[in-house]
Amino acid sequence: MNTVTEARLAAERHVLEILSAAEAQVPASAATFSRRSFLKLTGLAGGGLVLAFWMGDEATAVAAEAAGGAKSFAPNAFLQIAADGTITILSKGPEIGQGIKTAFPMIIAEELDADWSKVKIEQAPINPKVFGRQSAGGSRSIPTSWDQLRQAGAVGRAMLVSAAAAEWKVPATELSTEKSFVIHKASGRKLAYGALASKAAALPVPDAKTVALKDRKDYRIIGTSIAGVDNRKVVTGAPLFGIDQTLPGMLYAVYEKCPATGGKVKEANLDQILKLPGVKQAFIVEGNGRTTEVMPGVAILATTTWGAFNAKRQLRVVWDETNAATDSSNEILEKAQELAKLPQGPGVVRADGDVDKALASATKKVEAFYSYPFVSHSPLEPMNTTAWVKGDTVELWSPTQTPDPALGLIANTLGIPVDNVKINQTRVGGGFGRRLMNDYACEAAQISKQAGGIPVKLQWTREDDMTHDFYRPAGYHAFKGAVDGYGKLTAWANHFITFTVDGKVPANSSNYPADEFPAMLVPNYRVTQSLLQLGTPTGPWRAPRSNGIAFAVQSFLHELSVAAGRDHLEFLIDVMGEPRWLEPRTEFALNTERAIAVIKLAAEKAGWGRKLPEGRGMGLAFHFSHAGHFAEVAEVSVDRAKRLTVHQVTVAGDIGPIINMSGSLAQCEGAVIDGLSTMLGLEITIEAGRVQQLNYDRYPILRQGMHIPKIESHFIQSAYPPTGIGEPSLPPVAPAICNAIFAASGQRVRTLPLVKSGYTLA
Amino acid sequence: MATVRLNVNGQNRVVEDVDAQTPLLWVLRDSLGLVGTKYGCGVAQCGACTVHMNGNPVRSCQIPAAAASGAAITTVEGLAKADGTLHVVQQAWMEHDVPQCGYCQAGQMMSASALLAQNPKPTDADIDAAMAGNLCRCGTYHRIRKAIHSAAAKLQKA
Numbered sequence: 001m002n003t004v005t006e007a008r009l010a011a012e013r014h015v016l017e018i019l020s021a022a023e024a025q026v027p028a029s030a031a032t033f034s035r036r037s038f039l040k041l042t043g044l045a046g047g048g049l050v051l052a053f054w055m056g057d058e059a060t061a062v063a064a065e066a067a068g069g070a071k072s073f074a075p076n077a078f079l080q081i082a083a084d085g086t087i088t089i090l091s092k093g094p095e096i097g098q099g100i101k102t103a104f105p106m107i108i109a110e111e112l113d114a115d116w117s118k119v120k121i122e123q124a125p126i127n128p129k130v131f132g133r134q135s136a137g138g139s140r141s142i143p144t145s146w147d148q149l150r151q152a153g154a155v156g157r158a159m160l161v162s163a164a165a166a167e168w169k170v171p172a173t174e175l176s177t178e179k180s181f182v183i184h185k186a187s188g189r190k191l192a193y194g195a196l197a198s199k200a201a202a203l204p205v206p207d208a209k210t211v212a213l214k215d216r217k218d219y220r221i222i223g224t225s226i227a228g229v230d231n232r233k234v235v236t237g238a239p240l241f242g243i244d245q246t247l248p249g250m251l252y253a254v255y256e257k258c259p260a261t262g263g264k265v266k267e268a269n270l271d272q273i274l275k276l277p278g279v280k281q282a283f284i285v286e287g288n289g290r291t292t293e294v295m296p297g298v299a300i301l302a303t304t305t306w307g308a309f310n311a312k313r314q315l316r317v318v319w320d321e322t323n324a325a326t327d328s329s330n331e332i333l334e335k336a337q338e339l340a341k342l343p344q345g346p347g348v349v350r351a352d353g354d355v356d357k358a359l360a361s362a363t364k365k366v367e368a369f370y371s372y373p374f375v376s377h378s379p380l381e382p383m384n385t386t387a388w389v390k391g392d393t394v395e396l397w398s399p400t401q402t403p404d405p406a407l408g409l410i411a412n413t414l415g416i417p418v419d420n421v422k423i424n425q426t427r428v429g430g431g432f433g434r435r436l437m438n439d440y441a442c443e444a445a446q447i448s449k450q451a452g453g454i455p456v457k458l459q460w461t462r463e464d465d466m467t468h469d470f471y472r473p474a475g476y477h478a479f480k481g482a483v484d485g486y487g488k489l490t491a492w493a494n495h496f497i498t499f500t501v502d503g504k505v506p507a508n509s510s511n512y513p514a515d516e517f518p519a520m521l522v523p524n525y526r527v528t529q530s531l532l533q534l535g536t537p538t539g540p541w542r543a544p545r546s547n548g549i550a551f552a553v554q555s556f557l558h559e560l561s562v563a564a565g566r567d568h569l570e571f572l573i574d575v576m577g578e579p580r581w582l583e584p585r586t587e588f589a590l591n592t593e594r595a596i597a598v599i600k601l602a603a604e605k606a607g608w609g610r611k612l613p614e615g616r617g618m619g620l621a622f623h624f625s626h627a628g629h630f631a632e633v634a635e636v637s638v639d640r641a642k643r644l645t646v647h648q649v650t651v652a653g654d655i656g657p658i659i660n661m662s663g664s665l666a667q668c669e670g671a672v673i674d675g676l677s678t679m680l681g682l683e684i685t686i687e688a689g690r691v692q693q694l695n696y697d698r699y700p701i702l703r704q705g706m707h708i709p710k711i712e713s714h715f716i717q718s719a720y721p722p723t724g725i726g727e728p729s730l731p732p733v734a735p736a737i738c739n740a741i742f743a744a745s746g747q748r749v750r751t752l753p754l755v756k757s758g759y760t761l762a
Numbered sequence: 763m764a765t766v767r768l769n770v771n772g773q774n775r776v777v778e779d780v781d782a783q784t785p786l787l788w789v790l791r792d793s794l795g796l797v798g799t800k801y802g803c804g805v806a807q808c809g810a811c812t813v814h815m816n817g818n819p820v821r822s823c824q825i826p827a828a829a830a831s832g833a834a835i836t837t838v839e840g841l842a843k844a845d846g847t848l849h850v851v852q853q854a855w856m857e858h859d860v861p862q863c864g865y866c867q868a869g870q871m872m873s874a875s876a877l878l879a880q881n882p883k884p885t886d887a888d889i890d891a892a893m894a895g896n897l898c899r900c901g902t903y904h905r906i907r908k909a910i911h912s913a914a915a916k917l918q919k920a
């Protein structure tokens with residue numbers, strides 16, 4: 001194996017690690033941490049009497065008037081209350097538009113019983129030793145932090161109550177709290193949290209696991225609609241984002257890599273570039289061959305962004321493409337169609353029962369080939385990072401979804417200890433999974449180092465962003481399914497054709513989850529796979545894997561209910577069967593009762609079965625992903641010229657209790673628009689290893705005025721612990737709309753995007 | 763290299779030693795430190811860079827700085843009053859909790875405020891026409907529409 005492939009594989013492994021970490025079901029364990037370095041790190045020391053609550057085995061609350069008195073602590077979340085009653089809560093995760101900077105503090109404030117109007121939210125510094133998991137991905141922020149954050153608030157509340165009990169010499173059990181006050185109802189006394197802060201600070205911290213948590217019925221903050229805590233800064237144009245960061249003496253950098261992944265620089269017209277106005281430096285970067293860190297390229301540093309962009313346009317690089325990607329979308333499709341003719345793939349993902357026997361004895365059989373394309377993330381803020389290497393340390397300001405794993409990648413890139421890397425988390429102008437990778441941050445660090453340790457802001461152009469994405473992999477499904485004489489689903493075979501880098505295992509986010517719906521719901525069920533070689537990087541995209549699989553699987557399921565002559569609502573409920581948890585029977589598994597409940601709710605709210613005029617139809621689709629049960633009904637019209645109107649999408653979901661209603665509704669609205677936008681017209685094609693769509697002109701994201709459907713979302717706020725909302729409402733969108741197109745027109749859509757089969761929006 | 767004189771948010775600003783062809787976007791961001799105006803595509807496709815030039819919404823990535831000389835330019839930083847009172851559009855954006863990631867919203871609000879200045883009671887079709895140039899990758903279009911209608915209603919009352 002050559003070194004290039006080894007580096008690619010190392011990068012692949014890293015991405016898989018990120019994914020599994022993002023999907024891990026437990027928070028990272030918090031290590032012990034000295035209070036002195038903690039205060040130094042967080043910058044919280046000094047400035048008035050504040051009460052800091054620490055959580056952990058050795059924890060004691062401290063009046064933090066100065067940063068002295070180091071003691072060992074194991075905090076995993078924290079808040080502080082000033083004497084004036086101001087409550088500062090640190091939000092530990094990246095804000096990427098999913099609303100976590102509002103939702104996390106709501107949980108702490110709820111258990112603290114804080115007056116929300118007195119709460120100030122700050123972004124926590126990046127230190128996984130203190131905060132545990134600090135990444136945003138896999139819709140895992142809420143489920144992995146729910147207990148941790150509730151306990152953080154509850155410990156605070158318990159101590160304030162104890163302080164008041166001591167003050168009034170009454171039993172703590174006689175006290176209640178409300179909106180930042182401790183109240184003694186019997187005597188009509190009340191004390192503000194701020195007034196109790198210094199007293200509470202002197203008390204020992206109770207074990208977080210022993211403090212009582214609130215009953216859901218007593219929630220005052222959780223479940224309400226709270227507007228984004230940084231909205232005022234956003235609407236006034238404050239410098240929140242990565243792209244907005246500047247440092248004194250900073251240069252603006254661009255970085256040109258080979259458009260076919262893996263190409264190396266043979267030569268470049270650096271002499272000419274160095275003569276251009278504003279250009280200060282231009283040099284070749286060798287890179288370490290890892291797509292997740294630094295691939296080879298040419299860096300140009302100028303006094304303005306425009307100077308750097310301008311120079312980049314005049315840069316001429318001769319690439320050595322010996323080891324570069326040579327992928328071609330057309331060839332990939334041809335090969336996939338060829339492979340689809342095989343009865344099954346060589347790799348077995350799952351095999352239950354006897355599919356071949358069931359198919360042979362079936363009353364009705366259906367076969368179909370489904371495909372969907374590569375797509376790009378293209379968040380509106382192109383990749384960027386500001387970095388400053390000083391000797392063997394580096395400080396970065398980066399819009400990343402995964403600051404904690406970034407620390408190690410940057411350390412590896414620079415060859416320095418991980419403790420010498422400091423990352424400042426900025427607001428992120430859109431994630432969608434793209435910023436689970438930190439390649440741009442590693443590049444910025446490397447460029448700052450090679451430039452001699454000056455601060456640089458690396459800014460990718462939109463074209464860079466679309467050329468060097470980790471694309472949602474295309475996918476091809478050759479299905480066979482069967483129903484028996486009673487119209488019951490008896491057999492399901494899915495030959496999944498996907499991609500590989502090493503020729504052995506699927507490339508990242510190209511794998512087929514063994515428990516993906518309808519696994520365990522069909523007695524004879526088989527998923528096999530074939531692997532196609534790919535040199536272009538792939539990666540997680542909003543609701544990884546499920547975002548494509550749901551289109552194919554939930555559309556094909558509808559084909560089977562049509563073959564069985566059954567109503568899809570009734571058929572889908574029948575497929576779920578008895579109420580039960582599927583394996584692994586955790587809250588991260590499908591529960592058929594929860595599934596049926598959302599399916600029924602979506603159908604009821606949408607008016608399923610209503611008589612509709614000619615050319616108008618409804619489609620229903622369910623999907624379970626990222627611990628969320630979601631069903632959606634689309635109502636569409638299609639005319640003979642394939643002009644499509646999506647009138648409404650009704651969303652029903654169960655993710656347990658909703659933390660922030662406004663934010664959750666926003667995520668559903670965003671997911672429906674993202675889903676529709678992508679299924680309708682978005683496709684990345686590749687020729688000679690080069691992506692063909694370089695800007696939004698050829699990648700037409702849905703716009704205002706392009707008939708955006710009405711979206712209605714409903715939540716079953718079940719008693720299960722809350723799980724994330726960023727992803728699971730997306731996968732059902734495409735199949736619901738495609739099933740509706742079938743109902744309206746009798747035309748089955750088996751290929752995305754829709755424009756490929758002649759559909760346009762009316 | 764040239765000297766460019768601009769009037770931005772009511773102030774005269776002199777930018778020295780700048781390539782006269784530099785798009786206004788980058789002069790605002792890099793030379794004047796007004797980073798509220800965003801870069802998204804550089805080719806007039808996304809609208810993240812929208813500012814007002816003499817009251818009209820323009821894509822600042824397409825206007826050479828020299829060509830903006832002499833015009834009154836307003837950026838998102840100049841939308842609120844000097845005393846901090848937010849523009850009715852900014853207020854509506856907050857009331858409807860419009861932003862998700864927020865990156866597109868400066869451009870959205872500049873297009874919306876220009877629309878309302880010219881057409882205080884826009885219909886849905888007017889909104890479609892005026893806002894079609896502003897992409898929102900997060901899909902906040904419904905709330906944008908609601909916020910524009912409610913800003914318009916507020917203007918009617920005022």
Ligand code: FES
Nearest residue numbers: 802803804809823
């Ligand atoms: S940056 Fe000007 S329109 Fe996109």
Ligand code: FES
Nearest residue numbers: 863864866899900
């Ligand atoms: S809010 Fe993220 S792009 Fe519009």
